Amino acid sequence: xxxxxxxxxxxxxxxxxxxxxxxxxxxxxxxxxxxxxxxxxxxxxxxxxxxxxxxxxxxxxxxxxxxxxxxxxxxxxxxxxxxxxxxxxxxxxxxxxxxxxxxxxxxxxxxxxxxxxxxxxxxxxxxxxxxxxxxxxxxxxxxxxxxxxxxxxxxxxxxxxxxxxxxxxxxxxxxxxxxxxxxxxxxxxxxxxxxxxxxxxxxxxxxxxxxxxxxxxxxxxxxxxxxxxxxxxxxxxxxxxxxxxxxxxxxxxxxxxxxxxxxxxxxxxxxxxxxxxxxxxxxxxxxxxxxxxxxxxxxxx
Amino acid sequence: xxxxxxxxxxxxxxxxxxxxxxxxxxxxxxxxxxxxxxxxxxxxxxxxxxxxxxxxxxxxxxxxxxxxxxxxxxxxxxxxxxxxxxxxxxxxxxxxxxxxxxxxxxxxxxxxxxxxxxxxxxxxxxxxxxxxxxxxxxxxxxxxxxxxxxxxxxxxxxxxxxxxxxxxxxxxxxxxxxxxxxxxxxxxxxxxxxxxxxxxxxxxxxxxxxxxxxxxxxxxxxxxxxxxxxxxxxxxxxxxxxxxxxxxxxxxxxxxxxxxxxxxxxxxxxxxxxxxxxxxxxxxxxxxxxxxxxxxxxxxxxxxxxxxxxxxxxxxxxxxxxxxxxxxxxxxxxxxxxxxxxxxxxxxxxxxxxxxxxxxxxxxxxxxxxxxxxxxxxxxxxxxxxxxxxxxxxxxxxxxxxxxxxxxxxxxxxxxxxxxxxxxxxxxxxxxxxxx
Numbered sequence: 001x002x003x004x005x006x007x008x009x010x011x012x013x014x015x016x017x018x019x020x021x022x023x024x025x026x027x028x029x030x031x032x033x034x035x036x037x038x039x040x041x042x043x044x045x046x047x048x049x050x051x052x053x054x055x056x057x058x059x060x061x062x063x064x065x066x067x068x069x070x071x072x073x074x075x076x077x078x079x080x081x082x083x084x085x086x087x088x089x090x091x092x093x094x095x096x097x098x099x100x101x102x103x104x105x106x107x108x109x110x111x112x113x114x115x116x117x118x119x120x121x122x123x124x125x126x127x128x129x130x131x132x133x134x135x136x137x138x139x140x141x142x143x144x145x146x147x148x149x150x151x152x153x154x155x156x157x158x159x160x161x162x163x164x165x166x167x168x169x170x171x172x173x174x175x176x177x178x179x180x181x182x183x184x185x186x187x188x189x190x191x192x193x194x195x196x197x198x199x200x201x202x203x204x205x206x207x208x209x210x211x212x213x214x215x216x217x218x219x220x221x222x223x224x225x226x227x228x229x230x231x232x233x234x235x236x237x238x239x240x241x242x243x244x245x246x247x248x249x250x251x252x253x254x255x256x257x258x259x260x261x262x263x264x265x266x267x268x269x270x271x272x273x274x275x276x277x278x279x280x281x282x283x284x285x286x287x288x289x290x291x292x293x294x295x296x297x298x299x300x301x
Numbered sequence: 302x303x304x305x306x307x308x309x310x311x312x313x314x315x316x317x318x319x320x321x322x323x324x325x326x327x328x329x330x331x332x333x334x335x336x337x338x339x340x341x342x343x344x345x346x347x348x349x350x351x352x353x354x355x356x357x358x359x360x361x362x363x364x365x366x367x368x369x370x371x372x373x374x375x376x377x378x379x380x381x382x383x384x385x386x387x388x389x390x391x392x393x394x395x396x397x398x399x400x401x402x403x404x405x406x407x408x409x410x411x412x413x414x415x416x417x418x419x420x421x422x423x424x425x426x427x428x429x430x431x432x433x434x435x436x437x438x439x440x441x442x443x444x445x446x447x448x449x450x451x452x453x454x455x456x457x458x459x460x461x462x463x464x465x466x467x468x469x470x471x472x473x474x475x476x477x478x479x480x481x482x483x484x485x486x487x488x489x490x491x492x493x494x495x496x497x498x499x500x501x502x503x504x505x506x507x508x509x510x511x512x513x514x515x516x517x518x519x520x521x522x523x524x525x526x527x528x529x530x531x532x533x534x535x536x537x538x539x540x541x542x543x544x545x546x547x548x549x550x551x552x553x554x555x556x557x558x559x560x561x562x563x564x565x566x567x568x569x570x571x572x573x574x575x576x577x578x579x580x581x582x583x584x585x586x587x588x589x590x591x592x593x594x595x596x597x598x599x600x601x602x603x604x605x606x607x608x609x610x611x612x613x614x615x616x617x618x619x620x621x622x623x624x625x626x627x628x629x630x631x632x633x634x635x636x637x638x639x640x641x642x643x644x645x646x647x648x649x650x651x652x653x654x655x656x657x658x659x660x661x662x663x664x665x666x667x668x669x670x671x672x673x674x675x676x677x678x679x680x681x682x683x684x685x686x687x688x689x690x691x692x693x694x695x696x697x698x699x700x701x702x703x704x705x706x707x708x709x710x711x712x713x714x715x716x717x718x719x720x721x722x723x724x725x726x727x728x729x730x731x732x733x734x735x736x737x
Binding site for chain 1: 379382383386387389390405408409412414500501502503557558559560561562563564576703704705707708709712715716718719721722
């Protein structure tokens with residue numbers, strides 16, 4: 001077996017490596033692998049959480065495949081992740097670049113960008129509930145000032161607008177996190193690389209293309225993983241408070257669907273099948289970039 | 302680090318020591334040195350007066366019983382629904398919790414997760430209606446906190462402004478649907494929002510659906526459909542007509558815009574702040590209105606409208622849910638739990654509960670006593686009078702139905718309100734969920 005730098009490893013070194021990795025692997029197995037296997041086990045069963053479960057094979061997965069509600073929830077997840085990737089991440093990168101260039105004078109902007117992260121998800125969600133309120137909300141009040149008439153759009157109360165409203169709120173909340181990731185990455189790029197580049201070119205475009213972006217591959221990967229996994233995971237809290245998947249399922253994410261199937265409708269087998277699908281989807285999306293970037297990790301010396 | 306026998310031995314010794322310390326810290330001691338017996342109670346903040354009553358009861362009990370300690374926690378309705386289910390699944394449910402009796406609790410009782418109360422509580426002190434709602438066969442499986450019949454509360458000033466006078470109705474205590482629709486149109490014409498509504502929790506809008514189905518079909522049609530007996534089905538015409546009824550109300554403009562996206566608490570705020578003329582809700586609305594409305598706010602009530610051409614024997618029925626307290630079958634202190642909960646069924650406590658929280662008591666004789674003494678809220682007395690004269694009562698569907706059709710029915714609330722599902726499709730979907 002070869003080590004990280006390609007050197008051959010002896011048996012003792014190998015054993016040491018495994019032993020030292022054991023605690024971390026144990027934690028990973030306990031909190032990730034074991035629950036995943038248990039989920040898969042329940043996904044193959046019909047269980048109401050009260051009486052004995054019975055084996056039904058792939059029936060839950062077949063049911064999901066033919067349930068429009070499942071596909072709609074998957075689409076909602078994809079829309080949330082997709083929109084965030086094409087807007088929030090590039091914008092966060094741009095803002096991080098500005099903050100990096102204006103290190104000396106950008107404190108206020110930095111605080112403004114990071115402010116949402118200071119709030120808990122509950123507080124941020126309540127804030128947006130007030131912003132979006134159809135009768136007393138800030139957004140309708142602002143629109144009423146700008147256009148004639150009394151604007152009373154039900155941002156969260158209409159299937160047409162609810163998803164967009166939720167995407168904007170969640171993007172606002174997590175924007176600072178992505179900015180911080182890029183800013184931290186930029187701070188770690190040695191200045192010499194830019195100095196060498198400037199010997200040949202002074203253009204920002206060349207800086208970005210030849211130094212900044214290549215050196216930020218891992219940060220871009222982290223952002224990508226956070227957006228994809230977040231749309232299936234930690235965004236749930238936000239959406240749960242804002243709309244709870246409504247109205248009429250227009251903002252229902254797969255996670256919320258699973259929670260309802262399990263803890264409200266008493267169909268834990270189906271709920272487990274949904275979580276298995278979530279795991280498969282997230283892994284299939286993020287595993288390839290992780291492996292690719294790990295293999296082509298650049299070492300500058 | 303050199304990996305040899307000595308280092309491995311040292312590492313193993315360290316691991317054993319750390320593990321032992323960790324176990325010692327986390328495991329419960331075998332002997333408890335005279336600590337009070339801990340009872341955990343999860344309750345619902347139904348209203349401020351309800352919370353104040355229960356916190357007071359808990360404090361009084363703790364002070365009088367130094368050997369028992371009741372820990373009181375509270376969660377709103379939606380959180381409680383999920384929390385209790387998760388806790389029962391994991392076996393971490395509290396000793397006592399607030400929930401609604403129905404199919405879910407019956408199954409849990411039969412599976413041995415919910416305790417029968419006949420041996421620890423004076424069950425005979427509860428009214429027939431209360432015991433009926435809380436029984437599984439001979440076992441009483443919960444304590445009925447109150448009966449909660451729903452009526453339409455109306456703002457007298459807004460009605461006057463809109464030119465609506467209930468005394469002109471054929472029956473001032475129960476308009477016909479035609480009379481109610483006319484009232485709605487008049488209120489809209491006067492720029493007044495007819496009904497308060499906020500439906501992010503999905504059940505408030507379905508109150509109208511359930512009540513309409515009852516008027517069109519009656520309780521027998523509902524129970525046959527729920528139990529799948531006597532050819533009963535949710536495809537019955539009464540369920541379709543109920544869907545048409547609620548969609549008509551929306552088309553008529555009876556509800557505020559965007560109500561699918563606002564929280565339940567907004568309903569009471571809309572009514573008590575004079576932004577909506579009517580509110581169809583249980584008697585907790587009385588407490589909440591008294592707490593939130595400004596001085597001089599005057600309101601009264603009438604029963605859900607009768608529907609011309611509906612089921613003849615269902616026009617005086619009432620939707621009357623029960624909120625209850627359940628006890629875990631795995632509670633370590635059943636006797637102490639019984640001692641605590643018995644306080645609630647004492648006549649004096651029950652009277653105080655009814656007066657302070659504006660709730661219809663489920664203890665024998667208390668409702669009549671309090672009304673006769675003149676200490677009952679006059680609106681609550683009127684609601685109790687309606688209940689006494691009602692033909693049949695029926696529980697809230699989201700608790701009475703089995704979990705799968707109950708959730709499907711709730712999920713149809715917002716699409717029905719938006720008009721994105723037809724009444725026929727809604728009925729068919731509930732039927733499919735009930736009989737997969």
